[in-house]
Amino acid sequence: MIATERPIIEIARSAGWCFGVERIVEIAEKLLNETHDGPVYCLGELIHNPQEVARLRAKGMIFVKSHEELPPVEPGQKRKVLIRAHGVAPAVKRALQQKGYEIYDGTCPLVTIPQKFARELAEQGYRVVIMGHIEHPEIQGILGHLEGLNARVDVITGPEEVEKLELKASDRVGLISQTTHPYEKFAQLIGRVLEHCLEVRAYNTICQATFERQEAIRELAQRCDVVIVIGGRNSSNTCRLAEIAQEHTTCYHIEDASELKGEWFWGKKRIGISAGASTPTWAIVAVQSAIEQLISKSFQASG
Numbered sequence: 001m002i003a004t005e006r007p008i009i010e011i012a013r014s015a016g017w018c019f020g021v022e023r024i025v026e027i028a029e030k031l032l033n034e035t036h037d038g039p040v041y042c043l044g045e046l047i048h049n050p051q052e053v054a055r056l057r058a059k060g061m062i063f064v065k066s067h068e069e070l071p072p073v074e075p076g077q078k079r080k081v082l083i084r085a086h087g088v089a090p091a092v093k094r095a096l097q098q099k100g101y102e103i104y105d106g107t108c109p110l111v112t113i114p115q116k117f118a119r120e121l122a123e124q125g126y127r128v129v130i131m132g133h134i135e136h137p138e139i140q141g142i143l144g145h146l147e148g149l150n151a152r153v154d155v156i157t158g159p160e161e162v163e164k165l166e167l168k169a170s171d172r173v174g175l176i177s178q179t180t181h182p183y184e185k186f187a188q189l190i191g192r193v194l195e196h197c198l199e200v201r202a203y204n205t206i207c208q209a210t211f212e213r214q215e216a217i218r219e220l221a222q223r224c225d226v227v228i229v230i231g232g233r234n235s236s237n238t239c240r241l242a243e244i245a246q247e248h249t250t251c252y253h254i255e256d257a258s259e260l261k262g263e264w265f266w267g268k269k270r271i272g273i274s275a276g277a278s279t280p281t282w283a284i285v286a287v288q289s290a291i292e293q294l295i296s297k298s299f300q301a302s303g
């Protein structure tokens, strides 16, 4: 293929770290810099970005999957544990306190909103319906906030699963969403539930950063021949960005620049780049510069 015109590279107007991620990384850095008297643990991956997790691991942070892996703190010892941005159940915090850990809570303040509303709805007698992925740590944290309440709670991925709820007209339904789920799906879900029940109370718990990134990639994808989305494959908001881009153009979801292939850009006029809310700026810059190099190589080869 002979390249004739150098393509334009455009970065989405809203991409990369959100304030919740900046906040927890700042807490993590501070703990690692301050501590000279023992390890700093983090419960789960603090954010869903493998490079950032690897960078902090290299600086000394120890990641554990569950609080059960942590040994009790011995008398005279000081041990610090950071709670991931997705939050945890209150029972997990209690278990850590009982073991003697100093807790540093990195839960994004926006994640505490669905936690609070889920409990409030359950206390007021609503059937709680959460839109999200049941295995996602944010949803596990929300469910943990319902402990001790005798409420019916269901987690579904979207309006396509409404039938599973077997709703009755007399049901009073309280709806909330995982913070990183798409707004339009939540709006459809509210409509679908209302078709079955007399009373629905819905809280818009989708975070603004997610909404802005989804809007920005939709616009970008409409004017690009190809879009590269950077971020962890385990990052819910990054996967959603790739899905939105795919609705409009060719899209590749990568975790880092090593996955790029020169042929993706052959003959393209405009290349878009976006990144999930947990993708650091340095990873975006690295991908941009790798794409520029691949384009230069194809020009040299064809010239």
Ligand code: SF4
Pocket: 018, 019, 020, 021, 085, 108, 109, 110, 111, 179, 180, 207, 208, 209, 210, 237, 277
């Ligand atoms: S995506 Fe939203 S909810 Fe999640 S950490 Fe960022 S600001 Fe918080």
